[in-house]
Amino acid sequence: MLTNKTQTTNKYGKRVPSLTLARLGQYLHFLDSIDGSGAFNISSKAIGEALDIKPTQVRKDLSFFGEFGQKSKGYDIFDLKKVLMEILGLNQTYKAAIIGVGNLGSALLNFKSLTQYGFKIVAVFDNDKHKIGMVHYGHKIYDISSFKDIVADNSIDIGIITTPGAAAQTVADLMCESTIRGIINFTTKKIKVPSFIRLQEVDLTLEFFAISHHLNLK
Amino acid sequence: MLTNKTQTTNKYGKRVPSLTLARLGQYLHFLDSIDGSGAFNISSKAIGEALDIKPTQVRKDLSFFGEFGQKSKGYDIFDLKKVLMEILGLNQTYKAAIIGVGNLGSALLNFKSLTQYGFKIVAVFDNDKHKIGMVHYGHKIYDISSFKDIVADNSIDIGIITTPGAAAQTVADLMCESTIRGIINFTTKKIKVPSFIRLQEVDLTLEFFAISHHLNLK
DNA sequence: TAGATTGTTAATCGATTAACAATC
DNA sequence: TAGATTGTTAATCGATTAACAATC
Numbered sequence: 071m072l073t074n075k076t077q078t079t080n081k082y083g084k085r086v087p088s089l090t091l092a093r094l095g096q097y098l099h100f101l102d103s104i105d106g107s108g109a110f111n112i113s114s115k116a117i118g119e120a121l122d123i124k125p126t127q128v129r130k131d132l133s134f135f136g137e138f139g140q141k142s143k144g145y146d147i148f149d150l151k152k153v154l155m156e157i158l159g160l161n162q163t164y165k166a167a168i169i170g171v172g173n174l175g176s177a178l179l180n181f182k183s184l185t186q187y188g189f190k191i192v193a194v195f196d197n198d199k200h201k202i203g204m205v206h207y208g209h210k211i212y213d214i215s216s217f218k219d220i221v222a223d224n225s226i227d228i229g230i231i232t233t234p235g236a237a238a239q240t241v242a243d244l245m246c247e248s249t250i251r252g253i254i255n256f257t258t259k260k261i262k263v264p265s266f267i268r269l270q271e272v273d274l275t276l277e278f279f280a281i282s283h284h285l286n287l288k
Numbered sequence: 289m290l291t292n293k294t295q296t297t298n299k300y301g302k303r304v305p306s307l308t309l310a311r312l313g314q315y316l317h318f319l320d321s322i323d324g325s326g327a328f329n330i331s332s333k334a335i336g337e338a339l340d341i342k343p344t345q346v347r348k349d350l351s352f353f354g355e356f357g358q359k360s361k362g363y364d365i366f367d368l369k370k371v372l373m374e375i376l377g378l379n380q381t382y383k384a385a386i387i388g389v390g391n392l393g394s395a396l397l398n399f400k401s402l403t404q405y406g407f408k409i410v411a412v413f414d415n416d417k418h419k420i421g422m423v424h425y426g427h428k429i430y431d432i433s434s435f436k437d438i439v440a441d442n443s444i445d446i447g448i449i450t451t452p453g454a455a456a457q458t459v460a461d462l463m464c465e466s467t468i469r470g471i472i473n474f475t476t477k478k479i480k481v482p483s484f485i486r487l488q489e490v491d492l493t494l495e496f497f498a499i500s501h502h503l504n505l506k
Numbered sequence: 507t508a509g510a511t512t513g514t515t516a517a518t519c520g521a522t523t524a525a526c527a528a529t530c
Numbered sequence: 531t532a533g534a535t536t537g538t539t540a541a542t543c544g545a546t547t548a549a550c551a552a553t554c
Contacts, residue, residue: 094497096478141534172395172398254495281488283309308545344546359554
């Protein structure tokens with residue numbers, strides 16, 4: 071979940087709120103969606119209106135990284151997209167491994183947006199004897215016991231945890247001793263990792279709870 | 289994504305930050321995980337340590353809704369679970385519809401945690417002629433054109449959008465004219481809904497961007 | 507009693523936003 | 531020039547946290 075808890079520091083040493091980071095991603099999505107519509111420039115006002123964000127917030131977010139606009143013209147769509155992709159580290163590709171080939175793991179395996187932005191799933195693991203060895207959507211499912219070797223051989227950057235919650239910490243520990251430097255945990259169990267690992271916890275049930283809480287008030 | 293943007297008001301009229309709401313869900317998950325371990329009480333300190341949250345934050349979050357602890361003892365695990373479930377509206381069941389039977393839609397269809405907490409998927413829709421009529425994990429896939437009737441007949445509460453982004457707003461509009469009062473949008477396209485609808489936007493690519501941004505700095 | 511732990515107050519911290527000078 | 535829009539400053543707003551009295 072993208073909260074304002076974790077912060078990063080940009081290349082100039084400035085602290086960047088992680089909510090800013092989340093919004094930069096939204097800006098990129100929006101620019102992608104209007105690209106090719108004929109317009110060349112866009113204002114912070116227009117971006118803000120589309121995304122329900124104040125224009126000052128848009129400009130402030132960008133100001134952490136430089137000056138990219140032109141007074142009275144706004145931002146060049148193509149240039150801003152390039153800038154955002156650079157900020158978000160999307161000017162290179164990343165190798166990811168999925169651990170836990172359930173429904174969610176399979177969904178991520180086929181998630182087109184990931185490929186589009188340069189995230190490549192290069193290995194898939196499970197501990198279920200019935201699944202190991204199977205070819206699943208073009209990916210051979212490996213035994214979790216061969217995790218260390220395969221991750222090292224492929225110098226994998228990102229680990230995706232889609233196991234049952236009970237296995238999350240064990241899997242995370244395994245990842246932390248490998249080349250993996252970023253982890254996305256899709257289980258409802260919080261995990262602990264050393265500070266040199268970037269961790270994103272994505273708990274989908276919390277999104278449903280926010281809805282049920284709200285509906286229940288009525 | 290659970291940000292601190294949307295707020296709700298509790299039954300006493302107090303404003304509740306939505307980050308508080310997200311944490312309440314985490315507390316519940318944690319209590320679920322230690323339930324049956326033999327302990328009867330737990331302190332805010334212990335909850336905080338497990339979830340990497342300050343004990344004062346835990347107590348503050350709970351204080352929006354009442355006083356549930358006992359001085360020098362902490363909280364009764366069973367009682368606190370009950371309280372959290374009530375706050376989160378989990379003392380009843382909800383009927384949900386999924387629109388878009390791709391990989392993510394299928395994953396949610398089989399998401400055990402949802403059933404566990406009382407979210408029941410009662411109808412599944414798509415606009416793909418090849419999918420319509422098929423029985424998918426026990427659910428017949430309906431034509432999106434029959435959406436209005438089926439949602440009304442089943443008085444569905446929650447709409448889950450797992451279509452391609454391009455269809456998100458159209459689908460959302462359809463939902464807003466139905467009995468649906470809560471929407472979860474899994475596409476990367478932001479949608480607009482009237483203020484009486486609770487909207488949760490879940491953009492999974494943003495979680496990957498947070499990782500790539502971080503790895504790219506190194 | 508001493509120790510543990512609550513609930514709440516007040517201080518601090520950080521993020522958002524209004525205002526505005528600069529300028530294309 | 532007048533209008534549009536930037537980048538930044540300073541004010542505001544809101545969330546987190548330290549401190550502590552209360553009390554089991």
